[in-house]
Amino acid sequence: MTWLDLPADTGFGPDNLPYGVFSTPGTSPRTGVAIGDRVLDLAAATHDPVHATGSLNAFMARGPAAWAAVRSRLQELIGDAAHRGDVEPHLLPQDAVTMHLPVEVADYVDFYSSRHHAENLGRILRPDGEPLPPNWTHLPIGYHGRAGTVRVSGTPVVRPSGQRKAPRDDVPTFGPTQRLDIEAEVGFVVGMPSTLGEPVPLRAFPDHVFGACLVNDWSARDLQSWEYVPLGPFLGKSFLTSVSPWVVPLAALEAARVNPPPRDHPLVPYLDDETHPWGLDITLEVRLNGERISRPPFGSMYWTPAQQLAHLTANGAALRTGDLFASGTVSGPERHQRGSLIELSWNGRKPLPLADGSTRTFLEDGDVVTISASAPGPVGTRIGFGEVIGQVLRAR
Amino acid sequence: MTWLDLPADTGFGPDNLPYGVFSTPGTSPRTGVAIGDRVLDLAAATHDPVHATGSLNAFMARGPAAWAAVRSRLQELIGDAAHRGDVEPHLLPQDAVTMHLPVEVADYVDFYSSRHHAENLGRILRPDGEPLPPNWTHLPIGYHGRAGTVRVSGTPVVRPSGQRKAPRDDVPTFGPTQRLDIEAEVGFVVGMPSTLGEPVPLRAFPDHVFGACLVNDWSARDLQSWEYVPLGPFLGKSFLTSVSPWVVPLAALEAARVNPPPRDHPLVPYLDDETHPWGLDITLEVRLNGERISRPPFGSMYWTPAQQLAHLTANGAALRTGDLFASGTVSGPERHQRGSLIELSWNGRKPLPLADGSTRTFLEDGDVVTISASAPGPVGTRIGFGEVIGQVLRAR
Numbered sequence: 001m002t003w004l005d006l007p008a009d010t011g012f013g014p015d016n017l018p019y020g021v022f023s024t025p026g027t028s029p030r031t032g033v034a035i036g037d038r039v040l041d042l043a044a045a046t047h048d049p050v051h052a053t054g055s056l057n058a059f060m061a062r063g064p065a066a067w068a069a070v071r072s073r074l075q076e077l078i079g080d081a082a083h084r085g086d087v088e089p090h091l092l093p094q095d096a097v098t099m100h101l102p103v104e105v106a107d108y109v110d111f112y113s114s115r116h117h118a119e120n121l122g123r124i125l126r127p128d129g130e131p132l133p134p135n136w137t138h139l140p141i142g143y144h145g146r147a148g149t150v151r152v153s154g155t156p157v158v159r160p161s162g163q164r165k166a167p168r169d170d171v172p173t174f175g176p177t178q179r180l181d182i183e184a185e186v187g188f189v190v191g192m193p194s195t196l197g198e199p200v201p202l203r204a205f206p207d208h209v210f211g212a213c214l215v216n217d218w219s220a221r222d223l224q225s226w227e228y229v230p231l232g233p234f235l236g237k238s239f240l241t242s243v244s245p246w247v248v249p250l251a252a253l254e255a256a257r258v259n260p261p262p263r264d265h266p267l268v269p270y271l272d273d274e275t276h277p278w279g280l281d282i283t284l285e286v287r288l289n290g291e292r293i294s295r296p297p298f299g300s301m302y303w304t305p306a307q308q309l310a311h312l313t314a315n316g317a318a319l320r321t322g323d324l325f326a327s328g329t330v331s332g333p334e335r336h337q338r339g340s341l342i343e344l345s346w347n348g349r350k351p352l353p354l355a356d357g358s359t360r361t362f363l364e365d366g367d368v369v370t371i372s373a374s375a376p377g378p379v380g381t382r383i384g385f386g387e388v389i390g391q392v393l394r395a396r
Numbered sequence: 397m398t399w400l401d402l403p404a405d406t407g408f409g410p411d412n413l414p415y416g417v418f419s420t421p422g423t424s425p426r427t428g429v430a431i432g433d434r435v436l437d438l439a440a441a442t443h444d445p446v447h448a449t450g451s452l453n454a455f456m457a458r459g460p461a462a463w464a465a466v467r468s469r470l471q472e473l474i475g476d477a478a479h480r481g482d483v484e485p486h487l488l489p490q491d492a493v494t495m496h497l498p499v500e501v502a503d504y505v506d507f508y509s510s511r512h513h514a515e516n517l518g519r520i521l522r523p524d525g526e527p528l529p530p531n532w533t534h535l536p537i538g539y540h541g542r543a544g545t546v547r548v549s550g551t552p553v554v555r556p557s558g559q560r561k562a563p564r565d566d567v568p569t570f571g572p573t574q575r576l577d578i579e580a581e582v583g584f585v586v587g588m589p590s591t592l593g594e595p596v597p598l599r600a601f602p603d604h605v606f607g608a609c610l611v612n613d614w615s616a617r618d619l620q621s622w623e624y625v626p627l628g629p630f631l632g633k634s635f636l637t638s639v640s641p642w643v644v645p646l647a648a649l650e651a652a653r654v655n656p657p658p659r660d661h662p663l664v665p666y667l668d669d670e671t672h673p674w675g676l677d678i679t680l681e682v683r684l685n686g687e688r689i690s691r692p693p694f695g696s697m698y699w700t701p702a703q704q705l706a707h708l709t710a711n712g713a714a715l716r717t718g719d720l721f722a723s724g725t726v727s728g729p730e731r732h733q734r735g736s737l738i739e740l741s742w743n744g745r746k747p748l749p750l751a752d753g754s755t756r757t758f759l760e761d762g763d764v765v766t767i768s769a770s771a772p773g774p775v776g777t778r779i780g781f782g783e784v785i786g787q788v789l790r791a792r
Binding site for chain 1: 502503508529531534535537538539540541542543544545547554556557558559561567568569570592593594595616619622623624625626627628629630631632634635636661664665666707708710711712713714715716719792
């Protein structure tokens with residue numbers, strides 16, 4: 001319910017109200033809320049300096065009661081036409097603002113929680129072995145990525161260089177990656193910190209997590225495959241990770257909660273989520289130069305974000321405001337549900353046919369990749385995530 | 397040369413001047429410089445607010461010319477007795493101050509650059525294979541660690557819990573680690589950031605790196621061995637990483653520069669350091685409950701910190717002020733030069749005999765581990781690194 005005139009089927013209706021950081025020419029970055037095709041200048045509308053800090057961190061650090069109070073007040077402001085005169089001066093067209101990285105990222109962790117993705121990668125890279133490593137069904141595998149190279153949607157993707165060595169080569173060579181890929185993921189942003197030494201149980205997930213965004217974890221597969229044994233991905237990932245500018249509040253995803261897929265065997269207690277299922281029915285869409293190439297279903301993820309958070313802290317590791325953890329590539333069981341080109345082109349062996357008659361294995365210079373997503377909201381509404389977009393530029 | 401009365405053989409003489417962050421009861425953390433057994437309150441002595449921010453980051457961000465100017469001024473102040481009256485009121489006994497984490501850590505990267513360590517681990521964990529993975533002699537293998545759990549020396553080491561599965565077990569169990577270990581390392585702190593997309597060449601190492609400290613990368617070997625395939629170490633490391641409170645300026649290590657060991661084969665150009673060797677003759681010392689158990693030689697590292705930095709940025713990854721990158725466990729060729737208990741006890745199979753008649757495989761509750769180090773300074777002086785210390789507390 002709102003007095004605003006919203007575009008038909010907007011994903012940014014009154015049940016969503018995602019937060020971002022924006023600026024207009026000559027002004028400082030500040031917090032905004034997306035409503036339809038507009039952004040509400042929260043700093044100006046509320047006079048609360050927490051919204052003028054240039055990132056969501058200070059607001060997130062206030063905790064879940066403050067998040068709920070602001071959300072409730074926002075729904076009142078846009079719901080009751082009596083507030084129209086106060087609110088309207090602070091609404092700007094989204095296409096007139098510049099979006100910034102919404103969060104000062106503290107630590108960035110990337111998981112590997114889609115069974116279909118992990119099995120596909122296993123079949124591609126280790127065709128003679130079991131598709132899943134033995135630990136995969138027992139814990140959500142993850143690793144730390146580079147927080148300092150997380151950037152907002154729109155940041156150009158300069159093709160990275162690095163060492164790569166094909167099995168037939170005697171020695172590695174250095175040069176631009178020839179296997180630049182995407183990973184379509186959903187990321188979760190920590191608002192409330194935790195104490196060193198104290199694990200965060202599954203039930204405390206909404207006490208710590210502020211919201212969700214989209215993540216494209218750009219990957220240079222040739223760099224990655226040469227470097228990753230035994231300590232994991234490093235330069236194959238650290239050149240850039242792109243996130244969507246809007247952070248969807250966890251409260252907006254209540255109607256999207258679903259049970260995760262059945263598990264192969266009983267889980268150790270800290271991961272047993274029977275009473276706290278946090279599967280989320282979010283459908284992603286991946287477009288390459290405007291053409292849809294995949295629709296990965298987040299609801300098919302084996303491990304939920306609540307399990308990821310419980311695992312991440314099971315050893316007592318502390319959370320900080322601004323921590324970002326991403327799901328890993330979201331891939332469903334069908335070919336058109338795969339969230340990476342290494343899967344869509346089966347490591348280049350089955351090039352992906354495109355509408356213009358060309359094909360694609362990995363990304364070419366000039367390619368534009370757009371990831372968007374939506375989830376069911378209350379009573380037939382739709383919760384949109386906006387987009388995370390990036391264009392590949394040739395290597396320097 | 398100084399008018400101060402310094403303890404004999406101090407590692408904190410006028411050629412060192414390491415920076416740290418300290419407080420006294422009822423005062424805010426601020427920057428200090430260690431001189432002998434005292435600390436100079438730099439904020440009070442200089443009236444520069446950059447030294448009152450509670451971390452070295454703002455000062456480091458001023459860049460190498462500013463670092464050199466402050467160092468030169470400090471040497472003048474403590475070198476010329478004419479300044480005694482101005483300086484003396486700002487000297488405090490080190491044992492009367494509390495030391496804090498010196499740096500707000502941005503990204504933390506841990507390398508694996510000791511050939512002896514990597515070969516020992518290979519022989520222990522993969523006895524039937526080659527001790528080194530094929531990429532090891534071509535690039536400095538590294539991975540991102542958890543910046544948010546880097547803490548200052550003295551922070552208690554609460555024994556972490558997690559999943560572990562021995563080969564003979566059918567399923568994993570959750571509980572306190574039974575294989576808690578140390579890793580004696582040297583860390584390097586980035587002062588000056590770099591631009592996304594622009595690699596930092598070997599020659600630019602001193603333009604970006606502010607100084608060095610000691611690192612104890614506490615490791616839960618049983619958690620690590622169950623989790624680390626295929627994405628690398630995660631919870632086995634992320635519960636705590638301890639650093640020494642004093643950051644030794646790179647300028648204090650000029651006399652310690654040595655050539656790294658000969659390499660097995662020619663390196664790709666961005667790692668070829670023939671004209672920029674940054675081996676450093678730093679000798680570490682590891683004590684367990686006061687007894688020296690190892691003296692790892694940093695000069696034996698195959699990959700230098702300059703090569704690590706060049707590698708870390710070769711794909712265009714940006715540096716930020718406060719980035720910390722550590723060497724990986726420092727181990728020399730001899731048994732008494734190994735920097736971890738997994739090596740010293742050969743994975744528990746050859747328990748380490750201690751002076752009191754007991755033996756040790758991995759750490760027991762109550763154990764205190766102290767890592768210290770020193771390097772040659774100009775004309776017979778000694779550059780000390782102070783200590784990084786931690787006591788193991790029983791699991792919660």
